[in-house]
Amino acid sequence: MKKFACEVVTFCPDSKVIKKIKKYSEVFDKVFVYDNTPKENRNLKLISNKSNIFIYANGKNDGLSKAYNFFLTNLYGDFDFLCTMDQDSEFNNRDIISMFKYINKHDMSRIAVIGPHVEYKNNSGYKVERKNSISSKRYLISSGSFLNISLLNSKNIFFDTNYFIDRVDVDFCRQCTNNGYRVVEYGGSVLYQTLGQRTKYSKLGNHSYKRHYYIFRNRLYFNNKFILKRSRKIILDWLQTFKHCFYILLFEDHKVKKILQLIFALKDYQQNNMGQGRY
Numbered sequence: 581m582k583k584f585a586c587e588v589v590t591f592c593p594d595s596k597v598i599k600k601i602k603k604y605s606e607v608f609d610k611v612f613v614y615d616n617t618p619k620e621n622r623n624l625k626l627i628s629n630k631s632n633i634f635i636y637a638n639g640k641n642d643g644l645s646k647a648y649n650f651f652l653t654n655l656y657g658d659f660d661f662l663c664t665m666d667q668d669s670e671f672n673n674r675d676i677i678s679m680f681k682y683i684n685k686h687d688m689s690r691i692a693v694i695g696p697h698v699e700y701k702n703n704s705g706y707k708v709e710r711k712n713s714i715s716s717k718r719y720l721i722s723s724g725s726f727l728n729i730s731l732l733n734s735k736n737i738f739f740d741t742n743y744f745i746d747r748v749d750v751d752f753c754r755q756c757t758n759n760g761y762r763v764v765e766y767g768g769s770v771l772y773q774t775l776g777q778r779t780k781y782s783k784l785g786n787h788s789y790k791r792h793y794y795i796f797r798n799r800l801y802f803n804n805k806f807i808l809k810r811s812r813k814i815i816l817d818w819l820q821t822f823k824h825c826f827y828i829l830l831f832e833d834h835k836v837k838k839i840l841q842l843i844f845a846l847k848d849y850q851q852n853n854m855g856q857g858r859y
Contacts, residue, residue, distance in 0.1 A: 582660035582684055583609050584726070589647045591616045596834050597667045598623050607673045607680075609659070612636065612782045614647040643744035643856060648722065654734040661726045668771040669723040671696070678769045679726060682712070686813075688728055692737065692761035693753060695725035696769035711767035719753035720763055724771035735759055740805075742854040746794040747802050754806055779841050786831070793857050796824060797845035801854065 586608040588601055593615070593777040605611045606629075613623060615637035623657075627633050636650065648664050655662055665671065683694065685759060692775060698721055699708060732738070737759060740751050753763045787795070799820055828838050848857065 582680075583658070584661050584663065584680060585609060585651070585655055585659040586611045586663045586665060587614060587648065587651045588612070588665045588667065589614050589616060589644060590621075591641065593617070593621060593623050593667055595623060598626050600667070600670075601627055601633065601672060602630070604665070604676070604679040605630055606674050608632070608663070610634065612651050612655075614642075614650060616641040616643070616647065616680075621628045633854050641856065643741075644722065644748045645739035645741045645743050648739045648748070649741070652727060652729060652732060652738060659729055663726050664722045665722065666723040668774045670701075671724050675769040675771065679766060682714075682768060683726065689731070690727050690757075690760075690762055690766055692731055692756035693720055693763045694728075694766055695720035695723050695764075696771040697765055698724065699770055699772050701772055701774050708770050708812050709767075710770065713768075714764040714766050717753075717763050717765050718757070719739055719750045720765060722749040722752070723773060724852055725749070732756075733760065735761075737761075742801060743798055744794060744854075746791065747798040750785065751802055751805070758806075768780075786833065789834060789838045789841045790857065792824075792828070793845045796821075796842045797854075797857065800846070800849045810828045 586604045588597075588604065588611065590597060590613055590758055593601075601611060601613060609632065611633045613624065613627075613633065613635045615624060615635060617637065620639070621637070624635055624637070628635060644666075652662055654843075663676070663679075677693070679696060688694070691727060694714065697708065697710075737752075737755050756763050766797055800817060803813050803816055803820075807816065824842065825839065829835055832838060845857070848854075
């Protein structure tokens with residue numbers, strides 16, 4: 581039987597997040613919390629005495645990539661799979677155990693990442709049809725994904741720390757598939773995720789101005805990293821920029837502030853100021 585660990589990345593976690601972490605500790609061998617809160621969080625003390633929950637906090641916000649890499653490398657040799665979670669997800673124990681069972685029964689030697697089917701809370705609800713099968717994907721969101729620790733470490737595949745938030749998972753999965761490994765979704769397990777704040781005009785998330793900064797800057801970095809043909813990259817950058825501006829102007833609030841963030845993001849990308857943004 582394979583050994584499973586869970587990592588939850590937190591930022592100012594409230595009582596609801598603490599409850600989720602306790603729930604995960606009921607099914608995972610160990611749960612590791614990487615707290616990105618810039619100061620001591622009192623709520624974490626409520627779980628500090630749990631025997632299989634371990635908390636890492638250094639009093640600053642390191643972002644997602646550094647947090648995921650920390651345990652992906654440190655758990656090498658002790659665990660087989662690491663489930664990466666963020667605090668906005670809802671992943672019930674029944675679905676987690678379903679993932680355990682599938683992984684234990686099947687060959688995972690060529691699978692770098694396996695994750696559940698994701699349902700976004702902002703979308704209209706409907707009954708999810710569960711299937712005991714996997715399907716290949718270009719990428720999966722990092723929350724709820726089970727990472728093949730041994731394979732990833734042996735092939736030196738890690739999260740790119742130039743990303744702070746946004747495109748962290750897309751870049752990581754692209755690295756996996758570019759190296760010939762599979763990224764798959766398991767249809768017998770479901771995770772529920774929140775994406776921004778829904779607007780009255782659209783099913784798309786209404787993101788904060790900070791999130792728009794990362795979306796824009798990281799998209800440029802991603803395109804430059806993975807698209808080799810210069811002409812194609814330039815065309816794609818322009819098309820995506822136009823689409824991004826169009827959605828902000830048509831569907832979102834605080835339009836001027838968010839458009840200004842795109843300008844700041846462009847300047848930082850051009851000056852190679854990556855990681856945590858300056859806004």
